[in-house]
Amino acid sequence: MKKIKAYLKGVNRKRLFKWLVAPVSLLVLFFALNFIFPLPDHIEYSTIITDDKGEVIHAFLTKDEKWRMKTELNEISPLLRKTIVHKEDKYFYYHPGVDAIAMTRAFVKNIFRMKRTSGASTITMQVARALEPKRRTYFNKVIEMFRTVQLEMKYSKDEILQMYLNLVPYGSNIEGVKSASILYFQKNPDHLSLAEITALSIIPNRPSTLVIGKNNDKIIVERNKWLHRFAEDKVFTEKAIKDALEEPLTATRTSVPKLAPQLAYKLKKQGGDNIHSYINLNMQLKSEKLVQDYVRTLSFKNIHNAAVIVINNETHRVVTYVGSANFSDTTDGGQVNGAAAIRQPGSTLKPLLYGMCLDAGLMTPKMTLTDVAVNYDGYAPENYDKQFNGYVTMQYALEHSLNIPAVKSLRMLGKDKFVQQLSSCNFMQIRKDQRKLGLSLILGGCGASLEELTALFSLFANDGKFVAPDYVQYDADKSKKKTDKKSSNKKVETVLSPASTFMINEILSKVNRPDFPLNWQSTEKMPKIAWKTGTSYGRRDAWSIGYNKHFTVGIWVGNFSGVGVPDLSGANVATPLLFKIFNTIDYDSDKDWFRQPKDCDIRMVCSETGLPPGDHCTNLVTDYFIPLTSSTQTCNHMQEVMVSADEKISYCKMCMPEVGYKKKLYKIIGADMQAWMTERKITYEKIPPHNPNCEKIFKEGSPAIVSPSNNAEYFINRKDPEPLQLACNTGNDVSRVYWYINNKFYKATDAKSKIFFIPEEGPVKISCTDDKGRNRDIWIKVKYVSL
Structure with missing residues (x-):
C-alpha cells in the first residue's frame, strides 16, 4: 500500500512539473522576445496650438506629411468612448487584448465559407496593426497578437483606446479622430454629436470609398444602419437615436486653422x-x-x-x-x-530708470534737473528736438522724454546697476552685451524686443513686481x-517699490503730454x-x-x-x-x-529745487516722496554773500573789511546753467568779482573743461589742420580764465569766451585756471593723418 501511494505521488509531481514547464517556458520566451523586439510605440504627432479654451488655432504636418493630431485622454468624452467601444470591440474592457471567443467564431465562419467574411480584431489588435503595418497573413497575425500582449502589459485600457483614436485612418493624409474632427467638423472630439461620432466611426472601414464631402449620402446610409443597431442594443436613449438619425451631414474637408x-x-x-x-x-x-x-x-x-x-x-x-x-x-x-x-528701444526704458532713481532716494517727481549740454568722455547726448530746456523737474523730463536728464540720471544711479536689473527682467540681448553698453543705452543704444518691453511694463501694473509672462x-x-x-x-521679483511705481503711473497717465498723438479723436470712451x-x-x-x-x-x-x-x-x-x-x-x-x-506720502517742497523748503524759500508746491528713502536735505538754492556797498566787489571771511560791506542773497547757479543762460541771453544776478587784494586760494569750484573732451583721441588732417576749441564752465564769481598747453601759458580770456588752438601730435595736456587760482587739467591724444 505504501509503495502504491509513493508511486502515485511521484506521478502527480511529474504531471505538475510538466504543466508548469510549458507556461513558464512561454513566459520566459515572451519576455526574451519582448526584450529583443521592443514595442514600436513611438508615434509622431502633428504639433497643434490651442487657445485659452482648448480650440485648435494652428497645426503643423508631421514629417511624413500626415495630419495626426493627438487626442488627449480628457478629450475622449463618454459619448465618444461609448460609441467607439460598442461598435469596434464590445468587450474591450474585459478581454486581455485578444478576444478568443471572437477569434474562434471568425475562424469557423471563414473555414466554412472558404473566404474572409468576419474579422476578430480587437481595438488593441488594431492599434498593434497601426503601429506596425504588415500584410494580412497568419504568421503576421501571430506577430500582431504578440504586439497586442505587449500593449496590454504596458498601457492601461484608456491609454490603448487613446492610441486607437489617434491612429485610426480617415483617408488621404488624415489619421486620428481629432484630425478628422478638426478638418471635417471644425471642432474638438469632445464636442462631437452622436451622429458625427457614428459617421466618423464607419469611415476607417472603407476610407477610400466613404469620403466626407464626396460620399455624404453613402455615409448617412451606413451611419443610420449603425444608429439602428445602437437602438436595438439599447446603447443610447430613443430620443438620442432619433435626433442623430435626423441630423444632416453637410460636412466637407476644410483647411487646418492657421x-x-x-x-x-x-x-x-x-x-x-x-x-x-x-x-x-x-x-x-x-x-x-x-x-x-x-x-x-x-x-x-x-x-x-x-x-x-x-x-x-x-x-x-x-x-x-x-x-x-x-x-x-x-x-x-x-x-x-x-x-x-x-x-533699438528708443526712450522706452526711461520709466524704469526714473523709478529706480526714486527708490534710491536720488530724486522725487518735483526735484529739478538741468537740461543743458553735457559731455561724458566724448559722449554728448542731445534731445529729440536738438534744444535745451534749462531747469526741469524729473516729472517734466519723463513727460517730455528729455534725453539729457535721463543720461544724467543713469550716471547718478550707475549704469551697471541698471543693466543688471534689465538682465534680471530677461532682456537677453542686454545681458549678452552688458560689457559693451554705455550711457547711451537709456536712449535706445541697446537691443530689446517687444516681448521683453511689454513684459517689463507689466510690472508697473503690479506694484513694481516683475513676473515673466x-x-x-x-x-x-x-x-x-x-x-x-x-x-x-x-x-516674482520686486523691481520697484509700490511708491515709486505709483509715482511713475501718475506721470505716464497724464494726457497733456507732447507725445499725445495729433488729431486723435476717439478718446471719449x-x-x-x-x-x-x-x-x-x-x-x-x-x-x-x-x-x-x-x-x-x-x-x-x-x-x-x-x-x-x-x-x-x-x-x-x-x-x-x-x-x-x-x-x-x-x-x-x-x-x-x-x-x-502706504509707503508713498506727500510733502511741501520748494518749487525752485524740489527739496524740502529752507529759510529763503517762498514758492512751495506739493510733491510725492518715500519716507525714510527720499532725500531730506533742505533747499539751499540761495547763497548769502558779503559785498561792498556799491555791490561791485565780493568778500570772503579772509578779506572781509571791518566796515563798509553788506550781506546780500544770490541764487546759486551752476557753471553749466550759467553757460546755457549766457548763450540764450537770459539775465541773472551775478556774484560780483572777488576782492582782487585777497590772497586766499580756493580749492572748490574749479573750471570744468567742456572742450576738448578728456581722454579723447583726435585725428587732424595733415594738409589742412582744423583748430580745436577751448571752452569751459565756471562759477558765476569768475570773470577771467587762463589756458595752458603742455604746461606753457597759451592765452587769457573772459570766462565765457571760446578760443581755438592747433595742437601738436601726441599726448597733449590742457590746463585751465580761473582768477581764484582754481585749476583743472585734462589729457587728449592727437594724430595727424593724410586725407
Whole structure:
C-alpha cells in the first residue's frame, strides 16, 4: 500500500512539473522576445496650438506629411468612448487584448465559407496593426497578437483606446479622430454629436470609398444602419437615436486653422504635441484686423509693418500675439516675427530708470534737473528736438522724454546697476552685451524686443513686481486649479517699490503730454491708461507701450527691412494703434485705477529745487516722496554773500573789511546753467568779482573743461589742420580764465569766451585756471593723418 501511494505521488509531481514547464517556458520566451523586439510605440504627432479654451488655432504636418493630431485622454468624452467601444470591440474592457471567443467564431465562419467574411480584431489588435503595418497573413497575425500582449502589459485600457483614436485612418493624409474632427467638423472630439461620432466611426472601414464631402449620402446610409443597431442594443436613449438619425451631414474637408502664425512657430520650437496657449481668440482676431487695417493706412508713408502683444496683468498671461501686419504678405516680410525681433528701444526704458532713481532716494517727481549740454568722455547726448530746456523737474523730463536728464540720471544711479536689473527682467540681448553698453543705452543704444518691453511694463501694473509672462499652459491635463496654482508659484521679483511705481503711473497717465498723438479723436470712451513712447535712432522703430490694471499692450511699428522713415515716431504712429487696441479690448473701463500706497506720502517742497523748503524759500508746491528713502536735505538754492556797498566787489571771511560791506542773497547757479543762460541771453544776478587784494586760494569750484573732451583721441588732417576749441564752465564769481598747453601759458580770456588752438601730435595736456587760482587739467591724444 505504501509503495502504491509513493508511486502515485511521484506521478502527480511529474504531471505538475510538466504543466508548469510549458507556461513558464512561454513566459520566459515572451519576455526574451519582448526584450529583443521592443514595442514600436513611438508615434509622431502633428504639433497643434490651442487657445485659452482648448480650440485648435494652428497645426503643423508631421514629417511624413500626415495630419495626426493627438487626442488627449480628457478629450475622449463618454459619448465618444461609448460609441467607439460598442461598435469596434464590445468587450474591450474585459478581454486581455485578444478576444478568443471572437477569434474562434471568425475562424469557423471563414473555414466554412472558404473566404474572409468576419474579422476578430480587437481595438488593441488594431492599434498593434497601426503601429506596425504588415500584410494580412497568419504568421503576421501571430506577430500582431504578440504586439497586442505587449500593449496590454504596458498601457492601461484608456491609454490603448487613446492610441486607437489617434491612429485610426480617415483617408488621404488624415489619421486620428481629432484630425478628422478638426478638418471635417471644425471642432474638438469632445464636442462631437452622436451622429458625427457614428459617421466618423464607419469611415476607417472603407476610407477610400466613404469620403466626407464626396460620399455624404453613402455615409448617412451606413451611419443610420449603425444608429439602428445602437437602438436595438439599447446603447443610447430613443430620443438620442432619433435626433442623430435626423441630423444632416453637410460636412466637407476644410483647411487646418492657421491663426496667430508667428506665435505658433515660436511655440513649436519649444517642442510638444498639444501646446495649450493662453491666446484669447476673439481678442486675437480683433487685434489682427486692427493692425492690418491700420498698417494699410500707413503704406503711403512707406511704413509697412507692426506687431502687438497683450498681457493680462492679473494672470500674467499673453492673451494676444500679433507678429506682423499680414503673415501671407511676402513683399513686406510678413512671416518675420516682429514681436520677437531685437530692435533699438528708443526712450522706452526711461520709466524704469526714473523709478529706480526714486527708490534710491536720488530724486522725487518735483526735484529739478538741468537740461543743458553735457559731455561724458566724448559722449554728448542731445534731445529729440536738438534744444535745451534749462531747469526741469524729473516729472517734466519723463513727460517730455528729455534725453539729457535721463543720461544724467543713469550716471547718478550707475549704469551697471541698471543693466543688471534689465538682465534680471530677461532682456537677453542686454545681458549678452552688458560689457559693451554705455550711457547711451537709456536712449535706445541697446537691443530689446517687444516681448521683453511689454513684459517689463507689466510690472508697473503690479506694484513694481516683475513676473515673466506665460505663453503656454503647463499641466494642461490636470485640473484648472492646479494649473492656476502653478502660475501663482512663479518667481516674482520686486523691481520697484509700490511708491515709486505709483509715482511713475501718475506721470505716464497724464494726457497733456507732447507725445499725445495729433488729431486723435476717439478718446471719449477710451480707458484710462499710462503709456510711454519711443523712437529709435534714424526713425527705424516706433514704440508705444501702455497699461492699466487689466492689460499691458505693447506696440511696435516700422519696417522689417530696417529702413527709416521721416514720419515714423512713437507718438504719432505707434500710439494711435495703442489707443485703438485698448478701445477694443477694454472699452470704457477707467473706473479701476491705481491707488496711492502706504509707503508713498506727500510733502511741501520748494518749487525752485524740489527739496524740502529752507529759510529763503517762498514758492512751495506739493510733491510725492518715500519716507525714510527720499532725500531730506533742505533747499539751499540761495547763497548769502558779503559785498561792498556799491555791490561791485565780493568778500570772503579772509578779506572781509571791518566796515563798509553788506550781506546780500544770490541764487546759486551752476557753471553749466550759467553757460546755457549766457548763450540764450537770459539775465541773472551775478556774484560780483572777488576782492582782487585777497590772497586766499580756493580749492572748490574749479573750471570744468567742456572742450576738448578728456581722454579723447583726435585725428587732424595733415594738409589742412582744423583748430580745436577751448571752452569751459565756471562759477558765476569768475570773470577771467587762463589756458595752458603742455604746461606753457597759451592765452587769457573772459570766462565765457571760446578760443581755438592747433595742437601738436601726441599726448597733449590742457590746463585751465580761473582768477581764484582754481585749476583743472585734462589729457587728449592727437594724430595727424593724410586725407
